Amino acid sequence: MSMGLRLPNMRGIARRASAKAVFLLGFALLSCVAQSTSRGHLYRAGARRSVLDATNRKVFDVTAFGAKTEDQMKGGGNKANVVGKLSVQELPGGGIPGLPGGSAEESFADEKIDESGPDETGAGESPEEENGSAFIRTWVAACRGNYSGPTKVVIPKGTFLIGPVVFQGPCNSSTEPIVVEVQGYVKASTDLSQYSSPEWFTFELVDGLIITGDGTFDGQGQNVWKTRDNKESSSASNAPSSLKFNKVNNTLIEGITSLNSKFFHTHMFGCKNVTMSNVHLIAPGDSPNTDGLHISTSSQIKVLNSVMATGDDCVSIGQGSHDITVKNVTCGPGHGISIGSLGKYADELSVSQIYVSNCTFRNTTNGARIKTWAGESAGEATGIIYEDIIMDQVQNPIIIDQNYGAKKKVKKNIFGNKKMVVSGNKKRVRAGLGKKVGAGLKKKVGAGKKKALQGGKKKSEAAGPPSGPASKWKISDVHFRNIRGTSARNVAVSLACSSAKPCEGVELTDINFSYQGTSTKSTALTSECFNAKITSKGVQNPPLCR
Template identity: 35%
Template sequence: MAAKVLFALCLLLVFIAESQATKVKNFFNVMNYGATADGKTDNSAAFMKAWSDACNSNGKVAVMIPRGTYFVKQVIFKGPCKGLTIVRIEGDLIAPSDPFFAKDTWINFRYVKNLIVSGPGRLDGQGSSAWEDCTKNHNCRPSLPISMTFDFVTNGYIHHLSSINSKGGHFKTYGCENMTFKKVKISAPGDSPNTDGIKIANSNGVAIDRGNIGTGDDCIAIISGSKNVSISDVFCGPGHGISVGSLGHNDWEQNVENIKVKNCTLSDTTNGLRIKSWATPLSKPLKVSNFVYEDIVMNNVYNPIIIDQEYCPSGTCSNKDASHVEISDVSFKNIRGSSNTQVAVNLKCSAKFPCKNIILDTIDLWQNRGVGRLSNLCSNVNGASYGKQNPSSCL
């Protein structure tokens, strides 16, 4: 019930934002603050000054970035602001090619209430040089700058914005309330490292609607402390699919609950719908519960449905370790399409905390040519299956 109420609030916010955006009377054009759209001049100071004046003005205000190409170093747009603040990006923003030009983030919104960031402009993270450099340089930081992050933002609406070739991830929310991403386009090569599309962390009430995401990592990553997340009508591919986790590696992590994924298509991804947790002990169990995956199409997907509670990429976990993440009340309904591996549904749950109430309802997955006959695998899982089950259910 709480998830439905929060999603309704997100939709209401979108309606209000779209209806009020046309009534803005106070515009702050970055060109009036010395910005130069030549793709070379650093516009960081001009952008920050325009934001500061807008943020400190009453009523509905808008920072305008007209058409053109703007080179921008790290900018931090900090609140609180006095009213509804709109950032209208019509041009292309280009990040420095240096992978170390900023720590963690390129464009950052912090402590803002009632924020709209809209396109049709584009963020270009210029990630290719960073990927190549980090492949050769073993001292390279594992976390390259994310193109746009939202920290402790309440009532945010990001729409019709494009992001290409991020150095790290493209978008991230942390500590946010009631955020909507609508019609965003995200693109990076399938072999680009750590270029998550949208990462959600410690946030409540996030809606992603009608997005097109292709990356070298997770299209959408949902991690610690995320709850009441709704994902609908998203096309994902290439990438690592729509993922929850990894979870359960640190004692400070928080529960993940009330996630709904509906009417999405995954094409040529290394995973489809994935929940993963570390095979490591915690001081107290972490709970993952109330997930619904419904009406999902798979096209040539490795691991279409996978719960992996033996995740240990570093290889340092003991064979005796079992995940301390409790997974319960997860339903997969009307999942159909083609698998590029023989195991279509792979449910590897924790031996210490077995998965509870896992539902497979109408699963129709078939093999690509040359893959061989499909099968399902279950371990340490309790649940049930209903309707058509192709291949045969292991529950």
């Protein structure tokens, strides 16, 4: 007899209780797994961490540590209150390059803001140096202070003029990366005497770092570019890179913009498991040595979904680099995405597992490029893939150059065993060699022997075979796949390998270019190759030399 009462649905309650238990057990297991796995899972690229990261982080704002905007400097207003009373020389875990740091045990993160007035230890410093000291104080408090929980350094909105700084780890937190959120516009000092080493912002010895935000680093490199005689001059090599990552692991760099770097926009050395995503690296096409990203002695590096317009390589992958992925990058202007240059210096390390895909090149001098120097340095570049790439008016869409750095000598060489294939019916004996070289051509390569070359090509467009000392770098297992678009020169594919170490395992699959240059005499395309063992599949336009 129910007496108007409804008994509870015991089966439903049991099901809900069981489901709740399973959920709680699963959540607990997930939490345990998250805590026990490698920290690398924290740094995968995805949605903007600055927006979605719900971690309760303690915020360290650079203005609370004495940093001033340009407006505040010009206005001569009261200096911001400063945490602590340490001079730059005493700062642990960070400093202006060239100055000694303090011991790791020093800490002042929990000191309260000094209400008595500004810190006078920076007296005599330039405004850029004062801001540098303030930025370093902020980093030390967040990274090396007494607080061991999750922290965030904030560069708020406003324009900050700052000299060179070093942000050094290791940081105290063992489970969460330290975050640097860039909201403002950060300008580099133009006084090169302030740079005792060739870096502006340096992050080093940090395991777990997120650099995020929609702010900008402006290297203000215009005056430096003007003072350089050429791209190989000493003034070029001594100019500071904007962002240097030295032995930094498990890192995400996202959202930021770098403008007008004096040298490289970003440089990774000795890094592991770093993702760079959704960044803009911008400088004029004629700005020397402004590589978007240079990678060396690093592994597990991903460069994703970014725009690079520079005066040099958009991405250059140097010695000792392994397991590098570049995907969905728009490059141009610039010199392309390059492996190398390799072999310029002794004892350089080999390069392997390089994957470049879904990239677009617009008005670049090179597209997919591998470049090595001739000389005594030996090494190997292997396991390289360029695929699913669009070229838009690129001067050298596909190029292997093992005579990099000796272009002027190449023009004077006899061609030796050069091979060249011409698309279309037009062929022309190579002209413009000069009377002295041309007169001896038949004696050098055999009476009456002619080297076919696409009609209408300027002599500077032919790379020519490597000459002089041969490169001792071995290039192998290289794949160019599904690369299409327009070439601004008649030589769309140039594979100039070393006579001492011929290229092996070079595959070209579905290569399809059309000519879109300035020549009115011919629109035919050619390929050229020297000392290369090549296989091909699918469409080949231009026809492939063998």
